[in-house]
Amino acid sequence: MADSPGESPILETPLSGLHRALGGRMVPFAGYAMPVQYPAGIMAEHLHCRAAASLFDVSHMGQAELVGDGAAAALESLTPADVQGLKPGRQRYGLLMTEQGGIFDDFMVANLGAQGTERLFLVVNASRKAEDFALIGAALPPSVTLRPLPDRALVALQGPAAVAAIATLAPGIAALPFMGVGAFDIAGVPALVSRSGYTGEDGVEVSVPADSAEAFAKALLALPGVQPAGLGARDSLRLEAGLCLYGNDIDETTSPVEAALTWTIGKRRRTAWDFRGADRVRADLDNGPQRLRVGIRPDSRQPARGHTPVHAPGGAVMGEVTSGGFGPSANGPVAMGYVARSHAADGTPLELLVRGKPIPARVAPLPFTPHRYAR
Amino acid sequence: MAELRFTKDHEWVRLDGDVATIGITDHAQTALGDVVFVDLPEPGREVAEGEACAVVESVKAASDVYAPVAGRIVESNGALTDNPALVNSAPTGEGWFFRIEGVDAATVDALMDEAAYAAFVESLA
Numbered sequence: 001m002a003d004s005p006g007e008s009p010i011l012e013t014p015l016s017g018l019h020r021a022l023g024g025r026m027v028p029f030a031g032y033a034m035p036v037q038y039p040a041g042i043m044a045e046h047l048h049c050r051a052a053a054s055l056f057d058v059s060h061m062g063q064a065e066l067v068g069d070g071a072a073a074a075l076e077s078l079t080p081a082d083v084q085g086l087k088p089g090r091q092r093y094g095l096l097m098t099e100q101g102g103i104f105d106d107f108m109v110a111n112l113g114a115q116g117t118e119r120l121f122l123v124v125n126a127s128r129k130a131e132d133f134a135l136i137g138a139a140l141p142p143s144v145t146l147r148p149l150p151d152r153a154l155v156a157l158q159g160p161a162a163v164a165a166i167a168t169l170a171p172g173i174a175a176l177p178f179m180g181v182g183a184f185d186i187a188g189v190p191a192l193v194s195r196s197g198y199t200g201e202d203g204v205e206v207s208v209p210a211d212s213a214e215a216f217a218k219a220l221l222a223l224p225g226v227q228p229a230g231l232g233a234r235d236s237l238r239l240e241a242g243l244c245l246y247g248n249d250i251d252e253t254t255s256p257v258e259a260a261l262t263w264t265i266g267k268r269r270r271t272a273w274d275f276r277g278a279d280r281v282r283a284d285l286d287n288g289p290q291r292l293r294v295g296i297r298p299d300s301r302q303p304a305r306g307h308t309p310v311h312a313p314g315g316a317v318m319g320e321v322t323s324g325g326f327g328p329s330a331n332g333p334v335a336m337g338y339v340a341r342s343h344a345a346d347g348t349p350l351e352l353l354v355r356g357k358p359i360p361a362r363v364a365p366l367p368f369t370p371h372r373y374a375r
Numbered sequence: 376m377a378e379l380r381f382t383k384d385h386e387w388v389r390l391d392g393d394v395a396t397i398g399i400t401d402h403a404q405t406a407l408g409d410v411v412f413v414d415l416p417e418p419g420r421e422v423a424e425g426e427a428c429a430v431v432e433s434v435k436a437a438s439d440v441y442a443p444v445a446g447r448i449v450e451s452n453g454a455l456t457d458n459p460a461l462v463n464s465a466p467t468g469e470g471w472f473f474r475i476e477g478v479d480a481a482t483v484d485a486l487m488d489e490a491a492y493a494a495f496v497e498s499l500a
Binding site (some may be wrong): 018036037041042043046139232235301302303305319326328355 | 408409411412415423428432433434436437456459
């Protein structure tokens with residue numbers, strides 16, 4: 001995880017006080033003081049999420065509404081995702097593009113529209129929100145307004161017991177399908193709930209007013225089976241789930257095809273090619289990309305971290321690890337990174353240069369732990 | 376049992392004759408969190424004072440472990456290969472890292488004693 005660049009003052013989320021009261025170890029992340037772990041530790045927090053339910057503060061992420069006639073079409077000028085085809089009450093993962101066909105950011109978009117009013121809800125990365133909002137704002141016709149929501153907190157409740165737990169406070173949540181979105185009153189707090197997350201588990205992400213956030217988080221923590229989890233566990237969970245971290249696994253140099261995120265490109269978008277950076281995406285699809293993001297499993301117990309060079313066995317460097325560490329549920333080291341397309345097939349032997357020493361590894365299918373989303 | 380001495384890099388040293396046993400402190404293992412892998416030096420390697428010669432990996436990050444004193448590596452703790460969590464459960468006991476021989480007792484004496492190390496850790500908070 002990157003520290004905040006520069007000397008700008010460190011920001012706090014509406015849950016900072018609660019994190020400290022829970023014994024969270026606060027570290028700078030994307031300009032915010034965030035809990036990397038609580039006293040239980042990353043390993044225990046990770047395993048708890050896969051076994052029961054864990055509460056994460058993700059309030060550092062950018063939330064915004066895009067309202068008005070033509071909102072979806074305007075957003076589609078920046079992303080290859082099918083936004084216009086997104087039904088009310090549904091959410092989708094997508095990519096914002098650079099002019100050159102790289103990835104400007106990844107984001108979630110939900111359709112909150114009703115009675116012919118276009119209303120989209122966006123969640124973008126903390127490290128990119130200023131840039132994203134500037135980019136989107138500049139792409140809008142006069143009929144569409146981008147409204148950032150800095151006065152809202154965002155929490156994720158993730159794990160096989162998460163939905164049953166929160167449904168004791170708002171039973172309707174149990175009926176949300178995967179990537180479904182709805183407004184609920186939870187413990188007296190008006191909440192926007194989506195059945196989604198970034199751990200590979202079933203669960204929800206919940207947007208609530210900042211001034212209700214602490215009481216809301218405490219109400220969730222009081223539910224049976226719910227424990228707090230920090231950024232450390234969030235990182236190892238999303239890595240095992242094969243999910244990308246912007247700035248590590250994807251950035252302005254990686255195309256959606258190289259990043260193995262071609263599935264985020266809508267079918268209609270692949271015939272019209274009317275989004276920013278479409279030329280490179282089209283070329284990558286037509287010719288095959290030079291490199292591909294793959295899962296990588298070291299043969300031994302030794303983890304390989306981000307920026308570890310990846311070689312063909314005994315051969316030249318062909319890429320690098322972009323995320324790597326120990327997977328508590330995989331019970332061994334796991335990594336993702338870019339390799340030449342010729343070396344991207346599952347099981348292909350690789351060598352990772354860890355502190356100058358080559359260690360054997362193999363291309364491995366993603367995710368490392370099966371997704372358990374609601375279906 | 377000889378008393379422990381400590382470094383500012385959070386290693387501990389126990390000297391028996393001219394052989395020093397080295398590990399990381401309880402403070403260090405707490406800060407690192409769950410240890411999942413330890414890369415240890417080969418016996419026979421000559422190390423200089425302050426030379427990075429082992430690596431301890433937690434879920435989150437990799438950290439170097441330095442030779443607090445000069446000498447020759449005589450043994451590494453093979454038990455850590457199978458059970459790296461010993462570094463967390465017994466940092467100054469079964470969780471030791473390596474042994475160095477040919478150690479100058481005066482350089483060990485010059486390191487912090489337990490009270491000085493406790494004050495040093497306090498100053499970091």
